[in-house]
Amino acid sequence: MEVISENQNQNQNQNQYQVQPPVKPDSGLVWGILTTLLCCLPFGIVSIVYAAKVDGLYYAGHYEEAQSAAKSAKNWALAAGITGISVGIIYLFLIIIGVAASL
Amino acid sequence: MSGKTKILLFITTTAILAIAVVVYYLIDPAVSSRMPRCPMLALTGYRCPSCGIQRAVHQLLHGHFAEALRYNYFLVLAMPYAAAIIVTELGAHTDRFRATSTKVMRYIYHPKVLIAYVVLYMGWWVVRNLLDL
Numbered sequence: 001m002e003v004i005s006e007n008q009n010q011n012q013n014q015n016q017y018q019v020q021p022p023v024k025p026d027s028g029l030v031w032g033i034l035t036t037l038l039c040c041l042p043f044g045i046v047s048i049v050y051a052a053k054v055d056g057l058y059y060a061g062h063y064e065e066a067q068s069a070a071k072s073a074k075n076w077a078l079a080a081g082i083t084g085i086s087v088g089i090i091y092l093f094l095i096i097i098g099v100a101a102s103l
Numbered sequence: 104m105s106g107k108t109k110i111l112l113f114i115t116t117t118a119i120l121a122i123a124v125v126v127y128y129l130i131d132p133a134v135s136s137r138m139p140r141c142p143m144l145a146l147t148g149y150r151c152p153s154c155g156i157q158r159a160v161h162q163l164l165h166g167h168f169a170e171a172l173r174y175n176y177f178l179v180l181a182m183p184y185a186a187a188i189i190v191t192e193l194g195a196h197t198d199r200f201r202a203t204s205t206k207v208m209r210y211i212y213h214p215k216v217l218i219a220y221v222v223l224y225m226g227w228w229v230v231r232n233l234l235d236l
Contacts, residue, residue: 029212030188036224037153037181045221052217055209085119091139099137 024058025070027051031077035084043080047073128164132157133174152177152228176236177227184220187211 029051036044050073057066132138143151155174162171172178188211194204210216230236 027212029217030185030192033181033185033188033220037177037185038156039153045224048217048221051212052214052221055212056214087142088139095137095139 021061022063022067025054025067026074027054027070028074028077031081032073035077035080039080039084039087041080041083043076043083047076047080050076124164127157127160131161133161149232152224152231154231176231177224180220180223184211 027050029048032044032047032051034044035041036048050069053069054066054073057063057069130138138157141151141154143149144154153175156178159171159174159178162168162174187207191204191208191211194200195208197204
């Protein structure tokens with residue numbers, strides 16, 4: 001066990017001081033959280049689940065996997081946001097029609 | 104994303120946000136029939152985890168925290184969490200707070216924290232429908 005943790009430590013040290021590691025990919029978590037909160041979209045949940053993978057992968061040194069998880073997270077957040085905004089616009093449109101019809 | 108699209112996106116989101124703030128400040132969704140109803144509630148009769156957010160936002164904009172929470176108790180958890188993410192994300196872009204922000208982010212973005220958030224969100228969904236919250 002100790003050997004393993006030492007190895008891990010070494011790995012981390014190498015990651016920190018040797019060649020500089022790539023910047024931690026941005027998973028767009030803000031958007032995942034906000035969409036789940038504001039428009040109750042299952043897409044937001046998928047986004048958060050992907051975002052959850054990013055940090056673990058990144059700190060374990062799997063930069064490429066972290067990158068692709070972050071990308072998925074961002075895409076799902078984007079999908080959630082677009083769906084939310086579209087639904088909002090459709091609602092707005094219907095309300096305008098409704099108001100116009102009642103005049 | 105190129106610099107130009109980023110700026111455009113920033114301006115659009117800020118504009119939408121500003122309009123939304125004005126609308127939700129002026130109109131109380133609990134009273135007005137003009138505000139959109141939750142599609143899930145309308146279709147199934149069950150509340151979604153975010154039901155009550157519009158009424159809560161109206162109360163929040165008027166500084167009534169207790170009233171806001173009564174519309175959606177999940178806000179107790181979600182508001183500070185969302186605030187923490189936004190603050191650290193912004194902080195990470197400044198020289199002064201970069202170190203602290205990235206340190207805090209390791210906790211906020213921790214996989215276990217995120218999974219816990221998802222589980223609590225789902226749990227809240229079930230509980231609020233069972234207990235009629």
